[in-house]
Amino acid sequence: MATAVMTTLDPKSRAASRGLSDISIRNLFIIPTIVFLIVFNIFPLLYSLGYSFTDFRASTNAPANFVGLANYRALLNDPFIWSNFAITAKYVIVSVAGQVLVGFGVAMLLNRAIPFKGLITTLLLLPMMLSMAVVGLFWKLLYNPSWGVINYVLGLGNFEWLSNPDMALYAIAITDIWMWSPFVMLLSLAGLSAVPKHLYEAAAIDRAGPFYTFFRITLPLVAPILMIAIIFRTMEAFKTFDLAYILSSQPTTEVISIRLYKMAFQEWQTGMSCALAYIVLIMVLAITNIYVKYLNKVKER
């Protein structure tokens, strides 16, 4: 039934009669991957969907009891979970806004004849390729109030970064901005270099000011690619775990992934954590869907 729709090359051609048919090759190439992903990605999710309706605790041998929607109801009524989401939202906004400002700013600076531009771009990309957990750990040394380099260079004395509940989340966001604004920069640069030069020339002839040129020419033309960068980084910042977990154990930095981790692997509330995982999953899928729609739109241009 399904195979009828999937003809490819002209079936009467000589090629189709030799060796494996195109349809069997296509199935041979695609099906193992789909099966692999179903077994190791979809099946576990169904497994945890089941557990999300129970009071199962993986630390005991007690059998799981079906509790219906009680876990979901408890979670959605739990003010602490909402504060975890609020912390996550604050983190996403600060970190993505910082990355866009720094990344787009540097891209504007780089979008001209600059000596060693290729080398500089590659060097700027280095931070985002490194392990967040391992490099993040080292920022603990940089942020140290008594002998950290950051306080020394900025002349901040013994300013507390990570041990200050009001500052810790910003400190984590700063490290994230350091790692990921080059990503925004790289995408913006690709967008900027695609803006046709004759538009700028026309603006110059019309004696348009730099602000007019920026807001009426540069920004609208770069916007689609910038949007891709923003959605992508929003998705990643929403999921953030490594940096926040490594750098701080303050309650004010407990983003939703950390709450989920603690609930599942420290408090062993397995059933409840499966329900929370599903709430997070639905949110992530919603952002992913927006991203993919946008991606396809940009690709079509």
Place this chain on the structure above:
Amino acid sequence: MAAVRTSGEVALNRVAIVAVLLITLIFLAPIYWITATAFKPRNLATTIPPTVVFTPEISPFVKLFTKRSQLREAPSPEEYEAAPWWERTIMDGGEKVVRSGRGEVQLSGYPDRFMNSLIVAITSTVLAVGMGTFTAYGFSRFKVKGEGDLLFFILSTRMLPPVVVAIPMFLMYRAVGLNDTHWGLIILYTAFNLSFSVWLMKGFMDEIPKEYEEAALVDGYTRMQAFFKVVLPEAATGIAATAVFCFITAWNEYAFALIMTNRRAQTAPPFIPSQVGSGLPDWTVIAAGTFLFLLPVAIFTFLLRNHLLRGMSFGAIRK
């Protein structure tokens, strides 16, 4: 940007160049600091003002690889003479290497974790890129019913937060005894990278003209032969770039490794932070471990520089 004409624009350009150089230095400073700390004697790692000029030494790396104990008193000249050259570097700092009864040097946990990282990252990369290449070809060349939905499904499996996937995987692995094994991590990383590999490879496959294979088919090749002899060589650059991306992702991964392993199969990312623990950590040792761990990725970043953009944006931008 418009061509530089007026003196005002020349000045602006100079300001921009200075600003770019300054920003580059700021961005590289933390990486420089890791590298510098990895070659410092311990007493210079946490000084005020920070030590910038110092005589580099390799004692942090000696400490990184060995089990050590504190020397209660300065080593006797004979003891010092008898020690191998690398051990003397840590004797100056008041430590010595722990040896077994037979005099063999006891290693720290680091070399094992580094090996685990290599085993897991390389195996999962080979699997993900291997399967991904075939699947990408399938999607690129043949009509597949519901192709858009399938590709979205493939992509979305990668977008989930690791902890969400880790909860059921942990329970399933516990049931079949895959927790804290290489294969447990390899399967997870393969699944994680496979979706990425399919997306990226599909982009590369789309760029190889169909006419190449069609010419081969006319010449009497089977479709399979055409794939192996014509398409794969053309896709070599794409395969290499995808492989490097998958390797880096698996190499850097932290959350799954933290949850799924604790000793036997533990990789370096959860191990290095666990060294900080309680008390005053020796930051030179942590920096040395970090430096060695980051080195392969830094090298790969340079090799990959022309494909980075495409890989990082899931093929949204091709360059």
